[in-house]
Amino acid sequence: MAAGSGSSEAYPFTLAPGSSDGKAWAESDFNSGHQKLPEDDKRYVAWLFRLGALLRDQFLPGPEHQDRGYFLDKLPDHYHIRYKTAQNRLDYYLYGYPHGNKPKAFRSPNDFFPHLLWIVGGSKDKGLCSCQLCNPEQAKPSWWPQPAPVPAPSAPSSIAAPRGSSISTGTAAVSATPMSRTASASSVATKPAPAVKPVQQPMGAVAPAQLKTIPGPVATDPSTHAQNLAPVGSQTMATPQPDDKAVFREGEAVWFLTNPTWRLGIVLQKLQPATQDGRLRYSIKQLAHSLLQLEPHLRPENEMRPFLAFSVPAVNLPELQNTWVRNAPWSQIVAKYAQDNPSRQELVGVEGSKKALIEIDHSYSLFNVISDSRSSGGKLFVRGIFLGAERINVGEAVRIRLTPQEMDPAWPKNMPILMVLKEIFTAKSGETDGLFFTGDIYRLEEIPLQQPVVQQTQIPSAMFKEKAFRDGIRAATGTQFQWVPVLQNVTKDETVIRGRFYETSRLMAILDQNKFDAALAKREVEDVQAYLNNRADSKGVYVGRKNSRLEMLAGAVPDEFVLPLPPSIQEAS
Numbered sequence: 001m002a003a004g005s006g007s008s009e010a011y012p013f014t015l016a017p018g019s020s021d022g023k024a025w026a027e028s029d030f031n032s033g034h035q036k037l038p039e040d041d042k043r044y045v046a047w048l049f050r051l052g053a054l055l056r057d058q059f060l061p062g063p064e065h066q067d068r069g070y071f072l073d074k075l076p077d078h079y080h081i082r083y084k085t086a087q088n089r090l091d092y093y094l095y096g097y098p099h100g101n102k103p104k105a106f107r108s109p110n111d112f113f114p115h116l117l118w119i120v121g122g123s124k125d126k127g128l129c130s131c132q133l134c135n136p137e138q139a140k141p142s143w144w145p146q147p148a149p150v151p152a153p154s155a156p157s158s159i160a161a162p163r164g165s166s167i168s169t170g171t172a173a174v175s176a177t178p179m180s181r182t183a184s185a186s187s188v189a190t191k192p193a194p195a196v197k198p199v200q201q202p203m204g205a206v207a208p209a210q211l212k213t214i215p216g217p218v219a220t221d222p223s224t225h226a227q228n229l230a231p232v233g234s235q236t237m238a239t240p241q242p243d244d245k246a247v248f249r250e251g252e253a254v255w256f257l258t259n260p261t262w263r264l265g266i267v268l269q270k271l272q273p274a275t276q277d278g279r280l281r282y283s284i285k286q287l288a289h290s291l292l293q294l295e296p297h298l299r300p301e302n303e304m305r306p307f308l309a310f311s312v313p314a315v316n317l318p319e320l321q322n323t324w325v326r327n328a329p330w331s332q333i334v335a336k337y338a339q340d341n342p343s344r345q346e347l348v349g350v351e352g353s354k355k356a357l358i359e360i361d362h363s364y365s366l367f368n369v370i371s372d373s374r375s376s377g378g379k380l381f382v383r384g385i386f387l388g389a390e391r392i393n394v395g396e397a398v399r400i401r402l403t404p405q406e407m408d409p410a411w412p413k414n415m416p417i418l419m420v421l422k423e424i425f426t427a428k429s430g431e432t433d434g435l436f437f438t439g440d441i442y443r444l445e446e447i448p449l450q451q452p453v454v455q456q457t458q459i460p461s462a463m464f465k466e467k468a469f470r471d472g473i474r475a476a477t478g479t480q481f482q483w484v485p486v487l488q489n490v491t492k493d494e495t496v497i498r499g500r501f502y503e504t505s506r507l508m509a510i511l512d513q514n515k516f517d518a519a520l521a522k523r524e525v526e527d528v529q530a531y532l533n534n535r536a537d538s539k540g541v542y543v544g545r546k547n548s549r550l551e552m553l554a555g556a557v558p559d560e561f562v563l564p565l566p567p568s569i570q571e572a573s
Contacts, residue, residue, distance in 0.1 A: 009068065009069070010049070010052075010068070010069035010070060010071055011052075011068060011069070011070050011071075012052070012070070012071055012072070012073035013051075013052055013055045013056075013070060013071070013072050013073065014073050015072075015074075015076060015119075015120065018077075019076060019119055019120060019122075020076035020077035020078060020079070020096075020119060021076070021098055021119060022076050022077050022078030022079045022096035022097075022098060023078055023096060023097070023098035024078045025095065025096075025103045029102055029103050030082065030095070030103055031084075033084045033085065034082040034083070034084050034093070035082060035083055035084070036080060036081075036082050037080070037081040037082060037083050037092065043081070043083075043090075043092060044081050045071075047075075047081060047092075047094070047109050048071045048072045048073070048074075048075070049069065049070075049071045050109035050110075051071070051072040051109050051112070051113060051116060052069070052070035052071035052072045053069075053070060054109065054110070054113045055070060055072065055116075056068070056070040058117065058311075072116075075094075075096070076096070076116070076119055078096045079094060079095065079096030080094070080095055080096060081093065081094050081095075082095055082105075091107075093105035093106065093107060094106040094107075094109075094111075094112050097115070097133050099126070099133070099134075104133050106131070106133070107404065111131070111132065112131070114129065114130040114131040115129055115131035115133065115134065118130070118131070118134070132404075245280070246270055246280055246301075247280075247301055247304075247306075247502065247506055247507060247510065248267050248270070248282055248301065248304060248306070249267060249270075249390075249391045250267050250268065250269060250270065250391070250564075250565055250566055251266065251267060251386060251391050251549050251563065251565050251569070252266070252267050252306075252307070252389060252390055252391050253265070253266055253267075253287075253307040253357055253360055253388075253389035253390075254266075254267055254282075254284065254304050254305060254306060254307055254389075255304065255305040255306075255307065255309065255310055256284050256286075256297060256299045256303060256304045256305075257299065257303040257304070258297070262305070262310065263286055263287075263350070263353065264286070264287050264307070264350075264353040264354070264356075264357050265284040265285050265286045265287055265297065265353075266284065266285045266287065266553065266557075266563070267282050267283070267284055268282075268283040268284060268285050268296060268563075268564060269282065269283040269564065270282055271283060271298070279300040279301055279302060280300070280301050281298055281299065281300050281301075282298070282299055282300075282301070282304065283296045283297070283298055284296060284297045284298075284299055284304075285557065285561070286349075286353070287349075287352070287353035287356050287357065287553070287556040287557065288346075288348075288349030288350070288352050288353055288556060288557075289325070289328070289330045289333075289348070289349055289352035289555060289556060290326075290330060290554075290555055290556070290557065290558055290559055291330045291331065291334060291558075292345060292346075292348075292349045292352075292558075293558060294349070301510060302510055304510070305510070305511065306389070306390070306500075306502070306507070306532065307357065307361075307388075307389035307390070308389065308390075308499050308532045308533040308534070308535065308537075309511060309531065309532060309533075310533075311533060311537070311538070312354050312357055312358055312361075312538045313354060314354075314539075315351055315354050315355050315358070316351060317333065317337070317348070317351045319332070319333050320333075320351060320352075320355045324359065324555065325352055325355045325356045325359060325554075325555035325556055326554040326555030327555070328352070328355075328555065330352075330555075333348060334348055352555070352556055353556060355556075356553065356555060356556030357389070357538070358538045358539070358540035359540060359543055359552075360388060360389060360552050360553070361388045361389060361535065361536055361537075361538045361540065362388070362536050362538070362540050362541065362542050362543045362544075363388070363543035363544060363545070363546050363552050364385055364386060364387050364388065364435060364494070364544070364545055364546070365385070365386045365545065365546045365547065365548055365549050365551065365552055365571065365572075366380070366382040366384070366385050366386075366424075366426070366545070366571070366572040367382060367383070367384045367385070367386070367569045367570055367571045367572055368382055368383035368384050368568075368569065368570050368572070369381070369382050369383075369570075369572045370382065370383065378427055378428050379425045379426065379427040380425055380426045380427075380572070381423060381424070381425045382394075382424050382425065382572055383424070384424070384569065385424050385435075386549050386552065387494070387497065387499075387535060388499070388535040388536060389499075389535070390499055390500045390535070392421070392424075392500055393421075394421050394422065394423065394424055395420075395421060395460060396420075396421055396460055396462070396500070396501070397418040397419065397420050397421070397459070397460050397462060397463055397501040398418065398419050398421060398437070398497050398498070398499065398500060398501055399416065399417070399418060399497070399498035399499050399500070399501055399529055399532075399534075400417055400418060400419040400441060400492065400496055400497060400498060401496045401497075401498055401534070402417060402441070402486075402496075406486070406487065411443060412445075412446070414526075414527050414530065415443060415444045415445065415446075415527065416443070416444050416466075416501065416527055416529050417441065417442070417443045417444075417486070418441070418442050418443075418463065418501050419437065419439040419440065419441050419442075419490075419492070419497075420439045420440050420441075420442065420458070420459055420460060420463075421437055421438070421439045422438050422439045422440070422489070423436075423437065423438035423439070423491075424436075424437055425438075426545070433544075433545065434493055434494075435493065435494040435545070436491055436492065436493055436494070437491070437492050437493075437494070437497060438489060438490070438491045438492075439489075439490070440458070440485060440487065440488050440489065440490070441485070441486040441487040441488075441490060442456070442459065442463070442483045442484060442485055442486060443483070443484050443486055444466070444467070444470075444481055444482075444483055444484070445481065445482055445483075445484045446470075446474065446479050446480070446481055447479060447480060447481070447482055448478060448479060448480075449475065449478050449479060449480050451480075453480065453482045454482055454484075456482075456483045456485070459483060462501060462503050463483055463501075465503055465505075466503050466504060466505075467481045467482070467483065469503070469504060469505040469525075470504070470525050473520060473523055473524075473525050474523060474525065476523055477523055495536070497535060498529075498532075498534040498535060499532060499533075499534060499535045501529070502528055502529070502532070503528075504525060504526070504527060504528040507528045507531075508526065508528040508531070511528065511531050512531070547571070547572075547573045548571045548573060549563055549565065549571065550562075550563045
């Protein structure tokens with residue numbers, strides 16, 4: 001198998017025999033013009049290499065694997081690729097999905113990858129698969145507003161093409177380990193998770209990157225442009241926005257370094273820099289279980305990571321598989337696995353923290369309820385939310401997943417797509433309360449310097465800063481950036497919210513300083529959002545709303561623990 005050029009080796013992933021749910025559809029079942037792609041075609045091979053890279057990131061997260069090429073040696077049985085000609089281009093589709101009256105297609109390797117993970121995991125329950133075909137978007141309630149398309153700028157646009165990559169091959173082999181899924185708690189129904197986006201797991205001996213200040217031009221003070229976007233019906237002052245100089249926020253779940261390993265904790269307090277390097281420091285409560293007393297840790301930003309920067313490793317203790325962390329028999333677990341051994345006690349605590357964060361990832365709690373909104377058609381409007389690991393306010397931007405119908409295939413794949421939040425609310429959706437977000441959706445576009453920029457005055461300062469930073473890096477290449485409106489006043493449910501939007505210049509310097517510096521030297525910008533998982537990517541069951549952030553931590557902290565949130569946050573019990 002060969003593709004591209006170069007001398008480095010590539011390594012195959014081999015599926016276990018019988019690892020497929022594919023169906024051998026008859027040729028007459030396919031639409032005319034959908035031709036079968038030969039397996040030796042370079043585009044067929046490109047799909048296998050892309051799937052191999054995704055499998056590598058999921059199963060081989062160590063740094064020694066990141067510079068190696070991996071490929072899936074063959075598609076699951078009865079899966080194959082077809083192509084058709086559309087508007088002077090070739091479109092490719094993966095067929096073999098077994099359900100439905102006619103063949104349904106996956107449109108890209110990324111589209112198929114969640115289903116491939118489900119196949120590898122050996123489950124027979126389609127409800128546990130997070131791909132778009134197994135779990136399409138659920139029907140919306142009758143009150144759901146229709147999105148209003150925003151006219152494109154009148155000036156012509158020029159979209160920068162994504163950078164290409166070369167592929168080379170070799171002969172060494174590596175086998176993929178079947179993925180095991182966490183068992184569902186019997187009292188809670190499973191809810192389809194968003195599509196899996198594998199991200200490197202924390203490794204025990206990884207040294208933290210050194211934080212550097214990255215210079216960049218500042219055209220104007222972005223705060224003069226940001227508008228306070230309060231929900232409809234608000235008669236009170238808006239929630240103060242978090243300090244945009246701080247990457248992490250009180251109450252958020254984070255990874256932090258305890259040499260040489262990474263641990264999970266909750267940010268208690270932001271502290272002013274103690275040294276001349278200007279780094280903020282944070283007080284962090286390490287998560288474990290309710291019987292383990294641990295003192296808070298002090299860590300600078302460069303020894304921390306957002307929870308979504310790493311994947312949660314599998315929970316190893318069988319006693320935690322079919323229960324909530326708050327209900328686990330911790331006395332029995334500690335007696336069985338740790339007794340009086342401090343090192344083993346900490347390892348049991350690590351298991352508790354992993355289980356707790358998986359539950360937190362699939363839950364949320366609300367704060368700062370808006371007056372008199374409870375009677376507004378059964379909706380409850382709030383100004384902020386602890387959404388999984390992160391804390392998000394109205395008026396901020398969040399990473400979002402659009403449907404294929406809302407996207408244009410011509411858009412570059414390496415540019416952020418964001419929603420500026422106008423409203424956060426709960427409302428009845430069937431028999432339960434659903435969580436919803438209303439706002440305006442934008443995408444970032446690279447255009448020639450001579451092209452006039454359409455100014456956007458109702459976006460958060462973080463989006464202005466992102467544009468200014470990228471403009472400074474790319475100006476020498478003759479291009480600049482603008483935020484292009486996509487949809488206005490659109491309402492989405494929680495499953496499409498990927499997480500907080502982080503400025504590239506702030507977070508990339510923390511995640512991978514060397515790679516960031518190398519990209520800047522070439523006047524390139526890697527979108528830091530590509531280095532993050534999405535909320536609810538972890539393998540767990542849907543939990544839903546909790547009354548408070550502290551309730552979301554129950555079982556992972558001592559019973560007497562008090563979470564000191566800022567006074568601007570009034571939780572909605």
